[in-house]
Amino acid sequence: MRKIPVALQLYTLREEVKKDFKGTLRKVAEMGFDGVELAGHGGLGIVEVKEALQSCGLQAISSHVPLADLRNDLEKVLEEQLELGVKFIVCPYLTEEERDYALLISDLNAIGERCHEAGLTLCYHHHDFEVLTEYNGRPALASILEETNVKAELDLYWLTYAGENPAKWIERHHPPLVHLKDMTTDGERFFAELGTGGVDLEPAFAQVESANIQWWIVEQDASKTSPIESVRKSMDYLKQIGLA
Numbered sequence: 257m258r259k260i261p262v263a264l265q266l267y268t269l270r271e272e273v274k275k276d277f278k279g280t281l282r283k284v285a286e287m288g289f290d291g292v293e294l295a296g297h298g299g300l301g302i303v304e305v306k307e308a309l310q311s312c313g314l315q316a317i318s319s320h321v322p323l324a325d326l327r328n329d330l331e332k333v334l335e336e337q338l339e340l341g342v343k344f345i346v347c348p349y350l351t352e353e354e355r356d357y358a359l360l361i362s363d364l365n366a367i368g369e370r371c372h373e374a375g376l377t378l379c380y381h382h383h384d385f386e387v388l389t390e391y392n393g394r395p396a397l398a399s400i401l402e403e404t405n406v407k408a409e410l411d412l413y414w415l416t417y418a419g420e421n422p423a424k425w426i427e428r429h430h431p432p433l434v435h436l437k438d439m440t441t442d443g444e445r446f447f448a449e450l451g452t453g454g455v456d457l458e459p460a461f462a463q464v465e466s467a468n469i470q471w472w473i474v475e476q477d478a479s480k481t482s483p484i485e486s487v488r489k490s491m492d493y494l495k496q497i498g499l500a
Contacts, residue, residue: 258464261290262491262500263317265435265475269483273298278308283484287491288500291315293473295348302336316340317471318433320348320381326367334374344433345371346379346409357391361403368405379433381409387418401429413437416455417445423459432470434460447476449486451493461499472499
């Protein structure tokens with residue numbers, strides 16, 4: 257099986273990043289991660305972020321950038337991401353006011369084309385509501401991915417939460433980026449460390465070759481213990497099964 261590098265979505269460690277961006281990156285690298293997905297820059301300038309990543313051998317593979325910034329300040333976004341060496345720009349979340357899917361699809365096509373011209377790939381990261389909401393006779397997420405030039409960043413937790421089969425979405429949309437997340441098996445369905453919950457991860461792992469997945473990205477939106485320890489447990493699990 258082709259070896260896929262593993263990144264961490266730094267939103268998982270957002271409080272740690274606020275306190276000590278550089279020190280947190282060092283801990284992430286020491287755990288064995290190959291890269292990170294950025295969600296802001298910890299209050300640092302782009303050059304400082306780049307130097308911090310280089311100092312601990314981590315690659316910035318992608319950045320979550322709010323839709324408002326993509327719409328209103330795209331050239332600055334592109335300049336910063338190119339400086340960081342990022343390959344993927346990801347639209348991470350829609351506010352309720354932004355859930356006009358006709359307008360969204362039109363804007364994503366234009367933004368995606370400009371990203372492509374700059375040598376970057378625009379991706380879309382979903383939650384459960386795009387799967388549960390219908391647009392043009394199918395889940396809004398399917399319309400977004402099939403009516404635009406953007407690529408998918410599929411999230412195994414949110415697909416499972418919405419009652420979907422993640423493997424089928426991977427097979428259909430060939431996401432370059434996949435968020436690895438687990439879910440508790442109780443009624444709360446809370447975020448869980450990889451390998452401890454009920455999300456069926458194996459079918460996703462089996463599609464490495466056919467779907468051309470380029471990065472696994474570990475994310476845990478919230479933790480009931482130390483987020484650092486949650487991340488460590490997830491990485492230990494990936495190492496145990498030979499994925500990291």
